[in-house]
Amino acid sequence: MLDIIKKLLGTAAPIHRSMDEQQQVDKETRRLALYQFSTCSYCIKVRRVIKQLDLKIEYRDAANNQRWKQALIREGGLYQTPCLRIEHQDGSVQWMYESGDIIRYLKRRFST
Numbered sequence: 001m002l003d004i005i006k007k008l009l010g011t012a013a014p015i016h017r018s019m020d021e022q023q024q025v026d027k028e029t030r031r032l033a034l035y036q037f038s039t040c041s042y043c044i045k046v047r048r049v050i051k052q053l054d055l056k057i058e059y060r061d062a063a064n065n066q067r068w069k070q071a072l073i074r075e076g077g078l079y080q081t082p083c084l085r086i087e088h089q090d091g092s093v094q095w096m097y098e099s100g101d102i103i104r105y106l107k108r109r110f111s112t
Helices: 002-009 019-029 041-052 066-076 099-110
Strands: 032-036 058-061 083-087 093-097
Touching: 019 099, 032 041, 032 066, 041 099, 058 066, 066 083, 066 093, 083 099, 093 099
Parallel strands: 032 058
Antiparallel strands: 032 083, 083 093
């Protein structure tokens, strides 16, 4: 029963990887940044999944940091969070809004 509650609340145990696998994941997540507000419920949902997947993604507080706020507006096109900035290997940048889309992307890419 406790496991079901934890899963529903997003507090499931972090994923476990070998050291080599984790190093590869860490390398891949260097190209990701989450623009977020600390108290936004949708941002909290995304951060819980990031923690569960044991991802080292930079958090950028767009509410309290003018640099991140301006980047989100200028480059992403919207002042809306959560927003995952994805830098692809070819150098192109994708701005992914909507917590559900971000969570699906992270789970698809980083679940083992």
